[in-house]
Amino acid sequence: xxxxAARETARGLDNDDQWGRAxxxxxAARRVGLLGGLxxxxxxxxxxxxxxxxxxxxxxxxxxxxLHRIGLDLGPLPHHPQGENTLWQVRFPRVVTAAxxxxxxxxxxxxxxxxxxxxxxxxGVVGVSSGAAVGAASVIVFGWTFAGTWSAAxxxxxxxxxxxLLVYVLSRDAGRTETVTLVLTGxxxxxxxxxxxxxxxxxxxxxxREEIVxxxxxxxxxxxxxxxxxxxxxxxxxxxxxxxxxxxxDLLALGDRAARHVGVDVERLRLTTIAVVALLTAAAxxxxxxxxxxxLVVPHLVRLVSGPGHRVLVPAxxxxxxxxxxxxxxxxxxxxxxxxxxxxxxxxxxxxxxxxWLLRRARRTSGxxx
Amino acid sequence: MxxxxxxxxxxxxxxxxxxxxxxxxxxxxxxxxxxxxxxxGKSTLLGALSGDLEPDAGEVTLDGRPLGxxxxxxxxxxxxxxxxxxxxxxxxxxxxVVRMGRAPWYRTPAADDDDRLVTExxxxxxxxxxxxxxxxxxxxxxxxxxxxxxxxxQAAPVLLLDEPTAALDIRHQEAVLAVARESAVxxxxxxxxxxxxxxAAAYADRVCVLSAGTVAADxxxxxxxxxxxxxxxxxxxxxxxxxxxxxxxxxxxxxxxLGAEESTCAPS
Numbered sequence: 177x178x179x180x181a182a183r184e185t186a187r188g189l190d191n192d193d194q195w196g197r198a199x200x201x202x203x204a205a206r207r208v209g210l211l212g213g214l215x216x217x218x219x220x221x222x223x224x225x226x227x228x229x230x231x232x233x234x235x236x237x238x239x240x241x242x243l244h245r246i247g248l249d250l251g252p253l254p255h256h257p258q259g260e261n262t263l264w265q266v267r268f269p270r271v272v273t274a275a276x277x278x279x280x281x282x283x284x285x286x287x288x289x290x291x292x293x294x295x296x297x298x299x300g301v302v303g304v305s306s307g308a309a310v311g312a313a314s315v316i317v318f319g320w321t322f323a324g325t326w327s328a329a330x331x332x333x334x335x336x337x338x339x340x341l342l343v344y345v346l347s348r349d350a351g352r353t354e355t356v357t358l359v360l361t362g363x364x365x366x367x368x369x370x371x372x373x374x375x376x377x378x379x380x381x382x383x384x385r386e387e388i389v390x391x392x393x394x395x396x397x398x399x400x401x402x403x404x405x406x407x408x409x410x411x412x413x414x415x416x417x418x419x420x421x422x423x424x425x426d427l428l429a430l431g432d433r434a435a436r437h438v439g440v441d442v443e444r445l446r447l448t449t450i451a452v453v454a455l456l457t458a459a460a461x462x463x464x465x466x467x468x469x470x471x472l473v474v475p476h477l478v479r480l481v482s483g484p485g486h487r488v489l490v491p492a493x494x495x496x497x498x499x500x501x502x503x504x505x506x507x508x509x510x511x512x513x514x515x516x517x518x519x520x521x522x523x524x525x526x527x528x529x530x531x532x533w534l535l536r537r538a539r540r541t542s543g544x545x546x
Numbered sequence: 547m548x549x550x551x552x553x554x555x556x557x558x559x560x561x562x563x564x565x566x567x568x569x570x571x572x573x574x575x576x577x578x579x580x581x582x583x584x585x586x587g588k589s590t591l592l593g594a595l596s597g598d599l600e601p602d603a604g605e606v607t608l609d610g611r612p613l614g615x616x617x618x619x620x621x622x623x624x625x626x627x628x629x630x631x632x633x634x635x636x637x638x639x640x641x642x643v644v645r646m647g648r649a650p651w652y653r654t655p656a657a658d659d660d661d662r663l664v665t666e667x668x669x670x671x672x673x674x675x676x677x678x679x680x681x682x683x684x685x686x687x688x689x690x691x692x693x694x695x696x697x698x699x700q701a702a703p704v705l706l707l708d709e710p711t712a713a714l715d716i717r718h719q720e721a722v723l724a725v726a727r728e729s730a731v732x733x734x735x736x737x738x739x740x741x742x743x744x745x746a747a748a749y750a751d752r753v754c755v756l757s758a759g760t761v762a763a764d765x766x767x768x769x770x771x772x773x774x775x776x777x778x779x780x781x782x783x784x785x786x787x788x789x790x791x792x793x794x795x796x797x798x799x800x801x802x803x804l805g806a807e808e809s810t811c812a813p814s
Contacts (some may be wrong), residue, residue: 272665293636295635420740428635429634431637433598434629437629438646439619441619483637484638544638
């Protein structure tokens with residue numbers, strides 16, 4: 177190397193170092209801004225959503241009510257005699273359930289896309305939702321009451337996990353799972369569960385049929401604190417696990433072989449991730465029914481801002497999913513007076529066009545997803 | 547000193563015997579080129595040397611310990627691999643991709659060197675100007691160089707390169723192999739699969755010629771790359787000539803095939 181060339185290189189290194197530092201600082205600010213912004217938006221949305229409904233409570237009174245409960249005598253209490261009760265027995269459990277389910281579904285989606293290295297993957301791919309639907313429908317049709325009023329939720333949860341496990345076991349061969357095989361196995365098994373669901377609807381009477389239909393459309397109607405007590409720890413554990421896995425999921429983008437070359441135990445990572453996805457999705461689906469597109473669209477939108485790194489993508493998706501579902505549920509119960517629209521219908525109604533736009537955009541900017 | 551050695555490695559893939567009792571040892575500080583015709587088993591042998599494929603018979607050891615006895619992470623600290631085809635599922639930036647090479651050293655004292663090694667590796671692979679670009683938007687050759695930078699950043703004592711020059715222009719072909727040589731001078735054991743025999747002759751200490759799953763020859767380029775051996779292995783007449791101290795490998799083009807085109811123009 178000539179002296180001139182060496183100088184050139186040295187200059188390049190210097191420049192790069194400054195660039196790198198500036199970029200990293202910029203990236204950090206962006207990350208904090210994104211996560212902070214989403215967190216604030218979520219809190220604001222939750223306060224507003226809790227106040228809206230047939231009995232309107234202004235946001236200031238919602239805040240006052242919460243502050244009084246945690247021992248701070250700040251802000252006004254709801255002036256309506258039923259306000260306090262409505263908030264704490266109906267609205268808060270529902271809003272919190274929406275936030276938790278949204279966070280769980282979006283986190284599961286981010287994980288799923290990471291583990292498949294495919295931006296089109298969503299939790300439905302491994303059959304969690306369809307399996308859960310069969311579980312819930314069985315309880316509705318056969319009138320099982322092994323767990324009281326929670327029978328449908330328990331059955332949905334268990335069936336969701338079992339279906340995922342089945343997809344995984346069936347697509348595994350000689351200690352390895354190819355992504356495409358896994359996806360196709362998921363499609364095949366989903367077809368079978370759909371047939372099962374159809375058969376159950378055929379067996380059931382018209383009331384059972386109606387219940388199944390509404391379950392598959394998704395609803396947060398009738399959420400209670402007891403449910404929150406179940407969903408909250410499952411979601412918290414799932415998101416914590418997702419954060420732990422996020423560093424390795426970045427490496428999985430290199431492809432299975434190259435990821436192994438940089439030290440990732442790919443098979444174990446995949447198994448763990450799918451287990452976490454099943455847990456998160458089953459927790460959300462068991463109580464809320466099928467809510468589509470949250471897991472698919474939220475991580476995409478977040479990626480536009482944060483880039484593909486999972487250490488930001490995972491927490492930002494959790495917050496974004498929570499925000500989206502709180503707003504969607506607010507819309508579902510206020511759009512038409514005295515009616516509770518199926519939330520799964522609304523998320524699909526909004527999610528599908530957004531997804532369509534994302535597809536077009538990806539095609540324009542980077543030649544599509546192949 | 548690092549020693550990567552394959553002893554009696556045999557391998558069947560999809561019912562075909564791809565490797566038969568292959569012996570090969572690579573020491574730290576040397577560049578060994580694996581050459582041979584299509585389907586000779588070069589990539590499979592590299593797969594065995596990298597620990598991706600478990601041999602049906604024989605074993606691959608690194609410093610006396612079988613590769614299979616190591617965890618994925620231990621293996622990643624011991625050897626870096628550049629695959630023939632690279633892909634990336636999401637739009638990471640070039641610098642982030644190179645930094646992925648440092649993953650095996652996460653939470654070890656060596657992680658202190660991350661920034662320095664990432665910068666240095668990008669400079670060595672000549673991808674510094676691309677640092678902020680999105681990997682999927684790069685050309686094939688640029689992607690190959692970024693992946694090369696990633697393997698350099700891994701700072702492993704064994705470097706396995708599967709056709710690193712396939713997508714590169716002449717300048718970068720030479721540059722990549724020069725960097726591989728430089729790594730060898732620093733004590734790294736380098737194995738590189740090449741199709742270009744002249745490149746192999748120029749940059750390798752030893753050339754290992756594979757033919758139908760066995761080692762046909764293994765030694766210094768001048769001794770191994772001969773008319774007779776190459777003609778036999780490639781099943782095509784080949785001449786090796788020396789130009790200004792470098793070996794040039796020329797396939798002999800049949801005068802009939804070349805003449806045929808001319809004859810169409812010639813008046814009959």
